[in-house]
Amino acid sequence: MIQLTSLVGKQFYVNFNLIEQMNETPDTVLTLTDGKTFVVQETAGQVVQLIIEFQQQVHQKLQG
8 A cells, every 4th residue: 555645634545456547637636446536645656656666665575
C-alpha cells in the first residue's frame, strides 16, 4: 500500500493494485476498480514513483 494525502491534508493508504485510472485535471484523481475516486495532493508522477519505490522494497525483502 502507498501513503497519499487528500486535498484537506489527511494522509491515507491505498492499495495501488486497485488503481484503474489516474488523471490530472489539474488535481490528481485516482479511480479504483470498484469505481471509487480519490483526489490527492500528489501529482500523477509522484504516485507512480511511490508505487515503484514500494515494489522495489518488496522485491528487496524477497531477495534478502
